[in-house]
Amino acid sequence: MTEPALLDRLIDALRCLPGVGPKSAQRIAFHLLERDPEGGRRLARVLAEALDRISRCRRCRTLCENEICDLCANPQRDPSLLCVVEQPSGILAIEQATDFRGLYFVLGGRLSPIDGIGPEQLGLDQLRARLNAGELVELILAISPTVEGAATAQYIAALADDAKVNVTRIAHGVPLGGDLEMVDGGTLAHAFAGRRAL
Numbered sequence: 192m193t194e195p196a197l198l199d200r201l202i203d204a205l206r207c208l209p210g211v212g213p214k215s216a217q218r219i220a221f222h223l224l225e226r227d228p229e230g231g232r233r234l235a236r237v238l239a240e241a242l243d244r245i246s247r248c249r250r251c252r253t254l255c256e257n258e259i260c261d262l263c264a265n266p267q268r269d270p271s272l273l274c275v276v277e278q279p280s281g282i283l284a285i286e287q288a289t290d291f292r293g294l295y296f297v298l299g300g301r302l303s304p305i306d307g308i309g310p311e312q313l314g315l316d317q318l319r320a321r322l323n324a325g326e327l328v329e330l331i332l333a334i335s336p337t338v339e340g341a342a343t344a345q346y347i348a349a350l351a352d353d354a355k356v357n358v359t360r361i362a363h364g365v366p367l368g369g370d371l372e373m374v375d376g377g378t379l380a381h382a383f384a385g386r387r388a389l
Contacts, residue, residue, distance in 0.1 A: 198224075252297040252314050253279045262295060269293045271328040273321065275347060277301060277340075281333055293331070296321065301339035302346060313343070315350065322354035332360040336381060 195203070198220065205216035223231035247253065248260035255261070262268060262282070272293025276282055282295050298313040310316070321327065330351045334340045344360060351358045364382025365374050374382075 247297075251295045252299060252317070253282055253295065267292070270326050272331065273327050273329070274331040274333055275318070276333045277335060285333065293329075298334075298343070301334065301337070301343045303339050310346070315346070318347065319350050319354070322351055322356050327354075327356045329357045329359060332358065334360075336363045336378075 194200075201220045201224075202213070202216045205211055205219050206213065208216075211219070223234070244256050245254050246256075248255050248263055249258050250263040251260060253260050253262070257264075269292050272291070273296055274285065274291060274293055275296045275298060276285070277298050277300060279297055282297065285291055285295075296314075296318055298315075300308050300313060302308060302310070302313065322330065330347070332344045332347060334344050334347075348358045362385060364378060364385060365371065371379065
């Protein structure tokens, strides 16, 4: 058997990106080859460098170039507050939208035994060690409200309870500016159950 043509290999390689199917991969490949070859070369160089140099922060597990990320190394952050997120992108979202001044812990996913994702893959031993260190006052769970997210939140809440750390969870429900008739039933039920006094 002969190896597939280079163009076919490029299109197939682009399909590793989330949300990129065969047609999108084909459009990206043709765009780079025909209209922006220098952009493609730059993308290849930066991607190769990023894959070589970026790894997980030793303390919070986010992606960074150093052993400790800038947030963990910042003495202005409040070490008594720890926000648990699923992915590094959660940190960016919280940092851009809020004035949270605590620290973070990145799970890298949610508990999913079917997919082979257990406590070890999420670094929960490392999180347990931080909980037991006695520095934390509040653990904030910013985990998606899925079945796996709820199971993950319950597991982490039990770890925090054992360490006598207060656990809170970010609110879930009707989005700001959302119309009730456009919100799905599960979200609306969750928002209604979590109502609070004004």
